Amino acid sequence: MTISEITQAILNGTQTAEEITRYYLAQIAQKNPQINAFVEVFEADALAQAKAIDAKKARGEKLGVLAGVPVGIKDNILYKGHKATCCSKMLANYTAAYNATVVEKLLAADAVIIGRTNMDEFAMGSSNQTSVCGVVHNPVDTTRVPGGSSGGSAAAVAAGMVPAALGTDTGGSVRQPAGFCGIVGIKPGYGRISRYGVIAFASSADQVGVLAGNVADAATVMEVISGKDTHDSTSIESPVPHYTQEFTADLKGVKVGMPKGFLDGLNPTIKAQVEKAAQQLKAQGAELVEVDVPLAKYSAPCYYIITSAEASSNLGRYDGIRYGYAAPNAQGLADYYEKSRAPFGLEVKKRIIIGTYALTSERYEECFLKAMKVRELIRDDFKKAFSKVDVILTPTSPTTAFKIGQKDDNPLSLYLADLYTCQGNIGGLAGISVPFGKDENDLPIGVQFYGPILQEEKILNAAYHLEKAK
Amino acid sequence: MITKKDVELAGKLAKMSVSTEEADIYEGQLRALFGWVKDLAAVNTDEVKLTNVTLAAHTRKDQAITDLEAAAKLRAMFAQEMDGQAKVKKVL
Structure with a gap:
C-alpha cells in the first residue's frame, strides 16, 4: 500500500491503524528471515502506537499526515528506550536516552515506528556487508547485495515490509541502495533535516534521507521530517514546502542539466537508460542543457x-x-x-x-587540506551549473546490484560504487534516485537528479514525472 | 609510499591495536587509496580559501543563555566549582 492509501483507509474507517500495523508485522515475520532487513522489530510498541492512533480517531481528534503509517528507522537513529547499535559490536548494548528529532517528528505525525533496520557498520559501506547483524539480501534477487549503507531500510521497503523507512546518506547511502532495490531514495541538501539524535559518521556530509516505494510517498515523509531544529546548528531556517503540492502538470520551462562526460565509459545498459530518461523528460516539456562540472570527477x-x-x-x-x-x-x-x-x-x-x-x-x-580545497572548487562548479539549470540528471550508480561477496577483495571497486552519489555530499546538494528500467539480468537501474540546496521540490518534481513516464 | 609501519603508527595514534594480519590487509588497500588521492595534485588550489561553514545558507548568531533557571540547576549538580569551572570526579 502507498502512504496515501494507508492514511485514507484509516481516515475513511475502512481499516484501523492496528490492522495496518498487524499486516506489516506479518509481512516482516514472513520475509525478514530471508532478507534480514530488520535487526529488531518493536512489535509491542508499534501495536500500542497504532491503538493510540485508533483511539485518537475515535475521540474525533485530528490525525497527523502519517497516521498509522509504519516506518522503519536505520539502526543509527535514536528512538528513546530502544537499542541503537549502528550494527556494531561497539554499541551492542547501547539504548537511546532520547529521541532523534526526526523520530519526534514522525511520532508527532502519528507514524508507527515498527523497527530498526540493518546497515553497514557505522554506515561505512556500499553493500551492507560490514554489518555485524549479517548481510542483507536484495529482495529483487536474494543472491545480491541491497547496496548500502542503508541496505536494510531499502530492502524493507522493496520487500513490502514497510511503506517507508529512514536512512542516512553520507556518500550515497540512501540513493545507491534505493537504486539497487528499485525504489525511491532522497537525500536532502545539507541542513534541510536535523541530525540531532543521529549517530555521527562524517558531520560535513551526513544527512537523514527517506526511502519509499514512490516519489509522492518520499515527498510526504520529507515534508514531515524537514525543517530547522534548534538542537542542530547546521539545520537551516527556511520554510518547508508542501512537496506533494509542488508537482506540476508537465516539465515545461524546466531545464535539465546533462553533465559533460558523466556517461563516458559507463556500463552501456545504464548509459542507455539515462539517455532514455533524458528523452522522456524532454517529451514532457523539459529542456536538456549540457553543463560542465569538470572537477566532479575528483569527488570520490x-x-x-x-x-x-x-x-x-x-x-x-x-x-x-x-x-x-x-x-x-x-x-x-x-x-x-x-x-x-x-x-x-x-x-x-x-x-x-x-x-x-x-x-x-x-x-x-597534501591529503586533508588538498581534499578540502578541491571540495570548495567542486562546490563552485555545481553552483555555476545550477545558475543555468534547475536539476542535473546522472546515473545513481555505475552498476546494478552485484553478487554478495563479489567485491570483497577489491575495496577500491566498492568505493567506486559511490562515484555518482558522493558528489552530492561533497557539494551539499539535494539528490534523489528513482528507478528507471532494468538491465539484462532484470535488475533495477536507478537514475539520479541533483538539485541545489533548499530546492528539494525541484528534484522531487522531476523524479515524479520520470516515474509517471515509466 | 605507505608502509606497514605507517599503518601501525596511525593505529597507535587512533588508540587502536592493529594486528599483523590487519596491517597486511590495510597496507595494500591504503596504498591503492592514497595512490588515487594523488590525482588531486593535478588540481590547482593555490587561490582557494576554505569556508568555515559548509554552505553560505547557514548563518551565525550568538547563542545567549535564556533559561537561567536550568543553567543554575545544572551548575548545582556539580559538587564543586573552581575558577568558574565545574570540578568532576577523576574517572581513571
Missing part, C-alpha cells in the same frame, strides 16, 4: 579523505569512557583504550586509520 577521493578524517574524530568518543564497549581487566590507560576500541570491525578500523593518517602533520597538507 575527496570524499574518502574528508569523511574518513571526520570519522576518525567522531569515532574517538568510543573509548570505553564516554561511549561504547568498556574493556575489563585493562593494564593502564593506553591498554584500556586499545582494548575498549577492539570491537570495531575491519572497515571501520580502516576508515579511522585512513583519516588519522590523512590528518598527521606529514600528510595534512
Whole structure:
C-alpha cells in the first residue's frame, strides 16, 4: 500500500491503524528471515502506537499526515528506550536516552515506528556487508547485495515490509541502495533535516534521507521530517514546502542539466537508460542543457579523505569512557583504550586509520587540506551549473546490484560504487534516485537528479514525472 | 609510499591495536587509496580559501543563555566549582 492509501483507509474507517500495523508485522515475520532487513522489530510498541492512533480517531481528534503509517528507522537513529547499535559490536548494548528529532517528528505525525533496520557498520559501506547483524539480501534477487549503507531500510521497503523507512546518506547511502532495490531514495541538501539524535559518521556530509516505494510517498515523509531544529546548528531556517503540492502538470520551462562526460565509459545498459530518461523528460516539456562540472570527477577521493578524517574524530568518543564497549581487566590507560576500541570491525578500523593518517602533520597538507580545497572548487562548479539549470540528471550508480561477496577483495571497486552519489555530499546538494528500467539480468537501474540546496521540490518534481513516464 | 609501519603508527595514534594480519590487509588497500588521492595534485588550489561553514545558507548568531533557571540547576549538580569551572570526579 502507498502512504496515501494507508492514511485514507484509516481516515475513511475502512481499516484501523492496528490492522495496518498487524499486516506489516506479518509481512516482516514472513520475509525478514530471508532478507534480514530488520535487526529488531518493536512489535509491542508499534501495536500500542497504532491503538493510540485508533483511539485518537475515535475521540474525533485530528490525525497527523502519517497516521498509522509504519516506518522503519536505520539502526543509527535514536528512538528513546530502544537499542541503537549502528550494527556494531561497539554499541551492542547501547539504548537511546532520547529521541532523534526526526523520530519526534514522525511520532508527532502519528507514524508507527515498527523497527530498526540493518546497515553497514557505522554506515561505512556500499553493500551492507560490514554489518555485524549479517548481510542483507536484495529482495529483487536474494543472491545480491541491497547496496548500502542503508541496505536494510531499502530492502524493507522493496520487500513490502514497510511503506517507508529512514536512512542516512553520507556518500550515497540512501540513493545507491534505493537504486539497487528499485525504489525511491532522497537525500536532502545539507541542513534541510536535523541530525540531532543521529549517530555521527562524517558531520560535513551526513544527512537523514527517506526511502519509499514512490516519489509522492518520499515527498510526504520529507515534508514531515524537514525543517530547522534548534538542537542542530547546521539545520537551516527556511520554510518547508508542501512537496506533494509542488508537482506540476508537465516539465515545461524546466531545464535539465546533462553533465559533460558523466556517461563516458559507463556500463552501456545504464548509459542507455539515462539517455532514455533524458528523452522522456524532454517529451514532457523539459529542456536538456549540457553543463560542465569538470572537477566532479575528483569527488570520490575527496570524499574518502574528508569523511574518513571526520570519522576518525567522531569515532574517538568510543573509548570505553564516554561511549561504547568498556574493556575489563585493562593494564593502564593506553591498554584500556586499545582494548575498549577492539570491537570495531575491519572497515571501520580502516576508515579511522585512513583519516588519522590523512590528518598527521606529514600528510595534512597534501591529503586533508588538498581534499578540502578541491571540495570548495567542486562546490563552485555545481553552483555555476545550477545558475543555468534547475536539476542535473546522472546515473545513481555505475552498476546494478552485484553478487554478495563479489567485491570483497577489491575495496577500491566498492568505493567506486559511490562515484555518482558522493558528489552530492561533497557539494551539499539535494539528490534523489528513482528507478528507471532494468538491465539484462532484470535488475533495477536507478537514475539520479541533483538539485541545489533548499530546492528539494525541484528534484522531487522531476523524479515524479520520470516515474509517471515509466 | 605507505608502509606497514605507517599503518601501525596511525593505529597507535587512533588508540587502536592493529594486528599483523590487519596491517597486511590495510597496507595494500591504503596504498591503492592514497595512490588515487594523488590525482588531486593535478588540481590547482593555490587561490582557494576554505569556508568555515559548509554552505553560505547557514548563518551565525550568538547563542545567549535564556533559561537561567536550568543553567543554575545544572551548575548545582556539580559538587564543586573552581575558577568558574565545574570540578568532576577523576574517572581513571
